[in-house]
Amino acid sequence: MRLEAPFWWYRERGALASALAPLGRLFGRLAERRAARVTPYRSRLPVICIGNLTAGGGGKTPTALAVAALLGEFGARACFLTRGYGGTSEGPLLVRKEHSASEVGDEPLLLAEAAPTIVSADRVAGAKAIEATEASVIVMDDGFQNPSLVKDLSLIVVDAGVGLGNELIMPAGPLRAPLDAQLGRADALVVIGSGDKAASLADAFKAQSKPVFTARIVSRQDSRWLRVLPVIGFAGIANPQKFFATLGTNGAGLEEKRAFPDHYRYTNREAAALLKLAKDRKAMLVTTEKDWVRLPDEEGTPLGELKFRSRPFAIAVQFDDAAGVKELLAATITKATA
Structure with missing residues (x-):
């Protein structure tokens, strides 16, 4: 299956995007209603989610790896929880060296090189599987829009050169859900790379007194x-x-x-x-x-x-204010385990 963003998502709002906008608003309302009916599971472990507001990439996996590394600096033992997109396994499954991308997806193989990684289509079942390990914190790679699991910190990632496109909801634009609702559930923003496409989003986070961090892609x-x-x-x-x-x-x-x-x-x-x-x-x-x-x-x-x-x-995400991110992570864990 070819996974390509429709050409109108990252252009000025034209006739096609405008025609699809009512369908996007309907999709957004239905998604919010479904989420409201879910009673989320609270894990006994702190849950840190690395997500984005739009469909597609944006740097979630390298950001999750960078977050896990910072957690390790103060003794936290991270375990990654991921859907395993593109793999056949529904999980919960602990990723091992013998697994292939066709079984568990490509991103879990990269995550597993840094820390234990559980692939699970059911995020609650995955969290419970992690609770049975020696991990002290769950780091979700994606899953921000999944309401089944309580997140103690939702760190949103955005590409500074791309932003949110036309800021419409799928299929009219790249947003996975209404922007205001997503901003309400987000706790902090990471803007990766150079460019001004994410400036308005950064301003929206700052207006709600939520931290905004910048980061760069560097060679490993x-x-x-x-x-x-x-x-x-x-x-x-x-x-x-x-x-x-x-x-x-x-x-x-x-x-x-x-x-x-x-x-x-x-x-x-x-x-x-x-x-x-x-x-x-x-x-x-x-x-x-x-x-x-x-x-x-x-x-x-x-x-x-x-x-x-x-x-x-091989690349990595490097935070410009790693100390600030580390302080936020430490505060999150302290609060979640109090």
Whole structure:
């Protein structure tokens, strides 16, 4: 299934978005009514949710990893809770090295490298599974709009270069629910990258005396290897152009860019085409960590060869005020466990 944001979501409100707006408002009202009928479960562990207000990506997974690292600095033992989008497992399932992206999704494999990770379509069942472990705090990667589990802190992530698009509710725009209702449930905002598309959202948080943090995407490795050969970048994530820009910022000489939809499953034909392009251009193939873990470990196929011959570029979210984020996390845990 191709997962692409409709072109009208991130443009000025045109005729198509305006025509769909009433349907979006209806969708939003129905979602709020369903949420109001749910009696949420309160875990005995603090729950910190990393979410966003729109459909698609925005940096939730690297932000969740950065939050878990800060929690570890003051002795908290994080366990990630995630839906495992794109995987077949409904869970609750503890992610292990032998699992594949087709089983648990791509993001859980990245999370599991940093801390124990539970995949569970049922967030309450997942939280209860984590309660039976040695974890002292649950970090949710996504799930902000899921009302079944009480969150002690909801940290909203937004891309500064994208913002909220036309600020309409799906299908007219990218919002998952009415903006005012979502702002009421949010506790803090993280604006990632450069740009002014999220300025009005940051102002709305500040107007409610809610903290706003800024962060940057940085390399987790020495990036000099990017300059050895020309680079062909390929990515199947929510915002491939952001990945390509990051490669360029780190010195890559991009010969070609190949963008695919989020969570994309490459075909052998596409893999063969990428391999041929790299051979013809005498270039190296570079992709995201998410894309790389989705490629199968198999011999004798173009997909297996693509994984062998491509290299993932590892990134991380770096908070500009890490001390402030850490203070917020510590206060949240203290309050939740009092």
